[in-house]
């Protein structure tokens with residue numbers, strides 16, 4: 366499949382449209398312009414990374430896309446319809462795995478079913494398959510504190526995928542993990558994305574991570590957060606960890622970094 | 636509504652923040668309590684008990700301490716066995732007062748905590764009065780309550796619930812207040828409504844503090860029940876304490892104290908196990 370998948374995605378319909386997204390926070394010390402007139406599209410089945418330095422409004426953007434927060438101006442459209450509150454077709458994956466410590470792994474994964482009033486038994490097969498897919502089969506009765514950070518984040522991915530959303534929003538999901546676990550998780554995300562064909566918006570401040578994952582990278586500049594540039598990444602898929610040391614990958618990285626630095630933004634590498 | 640996320644994006648700097656919580660008591664201090672692990676530990680515990688009881692028996696006999704000052708353990712044990720059938724009905728009275736007062740006070744305290752933490756403004760207005768109730772010994776009200784309700788169980792049940800309620804409320808409110816924005820956002824992102832967020836996130840999150848509140852509240856309730864019985868009325872273990880001491884029947888007096896201690900310990904153990912079962916995820 367490889368890059369044909371990305372090209373196929375390119376032909377496809379717009380899934381999510383961000384239109385003039387603007388957010389002003391009113392604080393005691395004044396108004397913070399977190400996001401200013403950001404517009405871009407995410408096509409169906411596409412994996413888009415939003416990249417930018419800390420404080421440039423990435424989370425603000427994603428939380429608005431999830432319907433959890435409102436924008437000051439502009440709107441988010443899902444299949445042409447404005448999002449004003451959490452939508453069943455959209456699932457969010459948080460920076461922290463955000464598992465409930467009083468529930469074991471399986472009951473954590475069943476939380477969305479309970480909320481939506483779906484009997485978990487009806488989704489048992491799907492959940493089992495997903496748990497097996499991410500290597501968590503056999504850990505169903507373990508509590509979050511008994512799982513490593515990577516396992517916890519995998520559980521939270523299963524929890525979001527179990528409800529079969531059309532769009533996955535991820536806010537620096539692996540920011541708290543060590544570099545090795547992070548690579549492993551990025552591979553997993555790529556595989557799951559390629560298998561499921563879901564639309565993914567992935568937030569990161571790590572350029573290499575963005576290049577590794579993305580079909581396109583939306584770069585934001587800070588204060589106020591504006592759209593700086595959009596990069597198409599046409600590296601073949603499935604991408605491997607070896608790819609990250611190849612000249613072409615490095616060239617892309619240097620180019621993106623230069624454009625960010627040139628754009629007046631602070632260096633966004635780490 | 637506090638579960639309205641407003642514009643807040645949780646920071647996810649987990650751990651640490653819960654340690655800074657100020658409650659009336661610390662759950663981890665309770666859960667690190669009893670629990671016998673080996674036969675050696677059990678043997679040591681029994682040995683110490685034997686030494687203390689046997690030792691005091693011996694010392695009291697050697698120095699011929701008069702019975703009306705401090706009866707020997709064997710005399711107390713004998714009184715406990717011999718007079719238990721006279722004491723038992725009073726124990727039932729005290730336990731009835733405790734249980735009904737606890738049921739009323741704890742549910743009121745819990746509901747009040749649940750409601751006021753939803754409205755920070757109301758909470759600010761009400762908290763001083765709750766503190767007043769916590770710090771005022773409810774015993775002081777008993778003579779007044781007796782004037783109004785007579786010498787039956789009612790004034791004592793009211794006093795017990797007034798002692799239990801604020802204690803449960805203040806602890807439960809601490810628990811509800813610390814509900815974590817990230818968890819609420821999580822439930823919301825799956826479409827949870829306010830009631831679901833309350834049932835699935837806020838209550839479990841507050842559970843350790845709720846159980847601490849119930850435990851402290853029930854111990855306070857026991858003290859209040861016994862105190863109220865000593866102040867007025869003709870029944871209950873508190874009344875027996877006053878009765879036996881006025882007759883200088885010290886073995887019986889200490890037998891009643893022993894029963895009260897056992898009730899207190901049972902309450903502790905009960906909530907210890909409830910905490911283990913429902914709130915062990917925290918430690």
Ligand SMILES: Nc1ncnc2c1ncn2[C@@H]1O[C@H](COP(=O)(O)OP(=O)(O)OP(=O)(O)O)[C@@H](O)[C@H]1O
Pocket residue numbers: 390391392397398399417418419420421422423424425426570642643644
């Ligand atoms: N609730 C709020 N009230 C006031 N200002 C806020 C609020 N939330 C965010 N901000 C400000 O808005 C700007 C963008 O914040 P945001 O969290 O979206 O950035 P980010 O790109 O996600 O940063 P990071 O990489 O550190 O997560 C920052 O300057 C931040 O201080």
Ligand SMILES: [Mg+2]
Pocket residue numbers: 423424425536
């Ligand atoms: Mg952020």
